[in-house]
Amino acid sequence: MYDFQSGSLHAGGVRVSLDDADGELCFVSHAHSDHTEAFFKKREVLSSRETFTLMGKEPSERKLNGITLHHAGHMLGARQIFARFDGGTFAYTGDFSLHDSYTARAAEILACDTLMIDSTYCLPQMRFPKRYDVLARMEKFVKANSNALVVFGAYSTGKAQELVSFLNRECGVAPVVGSRAAKMCAAYEKCGVRLDYLEAGSEEAKKAQVSILPPPEVNFATGAKMAAAHGKPVKTAVATGWAANSRFPVDEAFPLSDHADFADTMRYIYESGAKTVICANANPEAAARYLRSIGINAIEKGEPAPGVQTKLAGMQA
Numbered sequence: 001m002y003d004f005q006s007g008s009l010h011a012g013g014v015r016v017s018l019d020d021a022d023g024e025l026c027f028v029s030h031a032h033s034d035h036t037e038a039f040f041k042k043r044e045v046l047s048s049r050e051t052f053t054l055m056g057k058e059p060s061e062r063k064l065n066g067i068t069l070h071h072a073g074h075m076l077g078a079r080q081i082f083a084r085f086d087g088g089t090f091a092y093t094g095d096f097s098l099h100d101s102y103t104a105r106a107a108e109i110l111a112c113d114t115l116m117i118d119s120t121y122c123l124p125q126m127r128f129p130k131r132y133d134v135l136a137r138m139e140k141f142v143k144a145n146s147n148a149l150v151v152f153g154a155y156s157t158g159k160a161q162e163l164v165s166f167l168n169r170e171c172g173v174a175p176v177v178g179s180r181a182a183k184m185c186a187a188y189e190k191c192g193v194r195l196d197y198l199e200a201g202s203e204e205a206k207k208a209q210v211s212i213l214p215p216p217e218v219n220f221a222t223g224a225k226m227a228a229a230h231g232k233p234v235k236t237a238v239a240t241g242w243a244a245n246s247r248f249p250v251d252e253a254f255p256l257s258d259h260a261d262f263a264d265t266m267r268y269i270y271e272s273g274a275k276t277v278i279c280a281n282a283n284p285e286a287a288a289r290y291l292r293s294i295g296i297n298a299i300e301k302g303e304p305a306p307g308v309q310t311k312l313a314g315m316q317a
């Protein structure tokens, strides 16, 4: 069963926490650092083989009756958790995306009675342009600047590997990556994802057209420094969903997100047929309030069970 107060599952006599480190067994949805506390606290972890590998750990074979893991999109190894009990069904998405990417399979929409969903983008202003259009713009940008050095800002875990794969496949380019991203690229390769990249500092890297660095290191000032050092024009860019709503000090900001936006989050909620929706991770209070305002039986993670049933029941698409 799902325990509303603790925000965790009870299955086979075991308390399973969801992206926190409080359970006897801790479900870790994916390898981003805001979800991996359980690994650092050395708790027993339930996760995908890929996530164990990306965290530098041996995969665990632990299984629980009635509990299954399902693709979540977002990044390599990301999973949702689904539980079937005598009294009903439960699903938790973690960070998710309904689109295939270069390195991860799209999330399945899981039919369930109770849905705990990542609510980071569950507000009407959170919309991303079509992924295909963003990628086409990025390809054009890299190819149009073949005489310049192109520097992308992208997070070292997940987004950097997605960019490496995009640059390999669509632009025929092997980019230079920083040391943290290179370590993660090596872990992706261990999981069977082919990536062609160069490590910063090598002789080959000095001749490369495209680099990927952590976002805080990519701005007009670093672009100017690099241009002076290399005697070449430098074009700076970021690839992040936040570019849809925020300004960045770079030549081009591409809103390439690995999250479901508002429309896809609503699609998941409706198509799941959930009678109760629990908002978790970022913006849970605002998201739950919004969902209630449109007639969905929604609460925040950790709130007691709601008494009211909703018009969502039976609305499966």
Ligand SMILES: [Zn+2]
Binding pocket: 030, 032, 074, 095
């Ligand atoms: Zn994430």
